[in-house]
Amino acid sequence: MSTTRLQEVLVCFGKKKQADIATAQVAADMWRFSKLNAALANPKLATENDAEEYGKGHEFPTATFKTAWDVGATLEKYLSAEIGAWAVAFGLGKVVKSGAGPYVYTCTPLMPAAGDAAELPYLSYVEQIRPGGGVVLDRQAVGLAVEGFQITVGSGPGRANSKISVELVGSGKVIDSATGITMPAATTEKLLPSASLTLSINGVDYVTNKNIVSLETGWKNNIRMDAGFFPGSGFQTAGDGSTGAIRGRLEFGNRVGNLKFVARFMNGSDEYTKLKAQTTGTAVVTLAYDANNSLQLTWQQVTYSVVEIAETDQILTVAVECLPMYHVTNGILTAVGKTVVDAICS
Amino acid sequence: MNEPTRVWMRPPWGRGEPKEVDATPDVLTPLMISGWAQCEPPTNEQEVTTDVHD
Numbered sequence: 392m393s394t395t396r397l398q399e400v401l402v403c404f405g406k407k408k409q410a411d412i413a414t415a416q417v418a419a420d421m422w423r424f425s426k427l428n429a430a431l432a433n434p435k436l437a438t439e440n441d442a443e444e445y446g447k448g449h450e451f452p453t454a455t456f457k458t459a460w461d462v463g464a465t466l467e468k469y470l471s472a473e474i475g476a477w478a479v480a481f482g483l484g485k486v487v488k489s490g491a492g493p494y495v496y497t498c499t500p501l502m503p504a505a506g507d508a509a510e511l512p513y514l515s516y517v518e519q520i521r522p523g524g525g526v527v528l529d530r531q532a533v534g535l536a537v538e539g540f541q542i543t544v545g546s547g548p549g550r551a552n553s554k555i556s557v558e559l560v561g562s563g564k565v566i567d568s569a570t571g572i573t574m575p576a577a578t579t580e581k582l583l584p585s586a587s588l589t590l591s592i593n594g595v596d597y598v599t600n601k602n603i604v605s606l607e608t609g610w611k612n613n614i615r616m617d618a619g620f621f622p623g624s625g626f627q628t629a630g631d632g633s634t635g636a637i638r639g640r641l642e643f644g645n646r647v648g649n650l651k652f653v654a655r656f657m658n659g660s661d662e663y664t665k666l667k668a669q670t671t672g673t674a675v676v677t678l679a680y681d682a683n684n685s686l687q688l689t690w691q692q693v694t695y696s697v698v699e700i701a702e703t704d705q706i707l708t709v710a711v712e713c714l715p716m717y718h719v720t721n722g723i724l725t726a727v728g729k730t731v732v733d734a735i736c737s
Numbered sequence: 738m739n740e741p742t743r744v745w746m747r748p749p750w751g752r753g754e755p756k757e758v759d760a761t762p763d764v765l766t767p768l769m770i771s772g773w774a775q776c777e778p779p780t781n782e783q784e785v786t787t788d789v790h791d
Contacts, residue, residue, distance in 0.1 A: 489760030505772030
């Protein structure tokens with residue numbers, strides 16, 4: 392028997408969105424990526440037993456009951472135009488595609504008060520090890536949504552200075568063997584390196600000034616997981632109440648964005664002044680591979696909530712946490728992903 | 738300078754007519770957050786009305 396190395400794991404997931412939460416995607420609607428983290432999308436079965444029930448004559452369990460399923464996944468990757476566009480499209484939910492190649496995906500958060508859905512687009516997530524002969528693992532989680540994404544940009548020459556982490560949560564529906572999915576070819580990615588950053592926050596161009604050290608920005612949907620189990624939400628095997636309940640919806644909760652950065656602190660640095668004045672302005676973060684592959688996040692109105700002067704490698708720096716706010720005309724966040732890949736989140 | 742790509746957008750709640758706009762973030766963002774969504778271009782087929790009095 393040969394051992395199995397985790398590097399053998401193949402992962403593909405929905406480039407397009409599922410028809411609905413319960414309809415598994417086919418291979419033609421998915422794309423394949425490598426990833427940095429080892430975590431697998433393990434399904435979790437919650438069970439109960441009858442230990443505390445009266446009428447058995449003792450306090451010991453005699454029977455178990457499958458109650459509910461859960462499954463989720465986390466993707467950690469070097470940031471690329473492809474995964475960036477995908478993350479903001481599925482993570483924010485409202486997408487306008489323009490262009491004929493390259494394609495521009497303009498994405499904003501869904502606004503139920505304006506008639507938008509309260510559910511994000513759903514996708515399937517497939518893990519396989521040695522598909523075909525000698526299958527070790529072949530499973531497909533169905534009905535996942537992006538719980539959040541986090542982009543980190545740091546100083547230094549390596550790829551690790553521009554990364555993205557995407558958290559996926561799911562309905563619990565799993566095809567745990569013989570998915571029938573033929574793994575697509577690996578996606579060729581256009582990396583968005585740290586050295587490509589342009590950054591303007593609250594009226595200051597931190598890249599032209601050569602004083603940005605690092606930044607982190609992201610979005611969290613705070614999906615209402617328990618609310619997914621409602622009367623009639625369904626079972627792992629449709630119509631079979633003994634197989635455990637699955638979620639029938641994944642609605643976002645109180646969504647929140649984040650942006651923080653570290654910059655060199657020098658004469659004229661005005662972050663503390665802006666904190667005291669609660670000055671507001673836009674924050675525009677752009678990373679690019681070339682003219683056809685980029686990602687831009689525009690926080691429409693931020694103010695500073697924390698400003699701390701500290702040090703990074705014995706250089707005086709200022710660490711700033713921003714509070715992303717809702718702008719009356721432009722909302723909170725606009726993300727624009729540009730890539731040569733068509734049909735993302737379609 | 739290239740002309741911006743244009744896209745069709747339909748109004749929120751299904752009320753009103755679609756309109757074609759420049760596909761720039763400055764134009765799209767206020768529409769998107771107020772409920773406008775991308776749609777297919779309206780068909781150009783003209784309605785044919787037969788004269789029922791003939």
